Amino acid sequence: xxxxxxxxxxxxxxxxxxxxxxxxxxxxxxxxxxxxxxxxxxxxxxxxxxxxxxxxxxxxxxxxxxxxxxxxxxxxxxxxxxxxxxxxxxxxxxxxxxxxxxxxxxxxxxxxxx
Numbered sequence: 001x002x003x004x005x006x007x008x009x010x011x012x013x014x015x016x017x018x019x020x021x022x023x024x025x026x027x028x029x030x031x032x033x034x035x036x037x038x039x040x041x042x043x044x045x046x047x048x049x050x051x052x053x054x055x056x057x058x059x060x061x062x063x064x065x066x067x068x069x070x071x072x073x074x075x076x077x078x079x080x081x082x083x084x085x086x087x088x089x090x091x092x093x094x095x096x097x098x099x100x101x102x103x104x105x106x107x108x109x110x111x112x113x114x
Contacts, residue, residue: 021070023064026092031080035080037075
């Protein structure tokens with residue numbers, strides 16, 4: 001895999017170091033898929049079962065502990081880790097903005113009918 005230089009990655013407030021290791025299940029899944037790691041393979045690397053990794057991905061826990069997020073970053077490399085997380089967070093932000101616009105348009109249409 002080709003790794004990008006960290007300096008070429010877009011700057012984004014969602015990538016502040018304080019938020020960088022607050023990893024959600026969908027972000028973990030995206031990184032594992034991008035890097036080609038199965039739940040079982042990653043679980044062996046961090047000392048957890050594939051079932052635990054599956055629970056993390058499915059969202060059974062609100063956040064993945066920082067030490068596991070940091071271990072994942074070490075395994076896949078900083079640039080891949082950051083690139084995938086940035087993509088996931090930008091996608092989630094876009095979906096939230098679209099939903100907000102939808103709700104606003106819906107409220108306007110409802111007021112026009114009244």
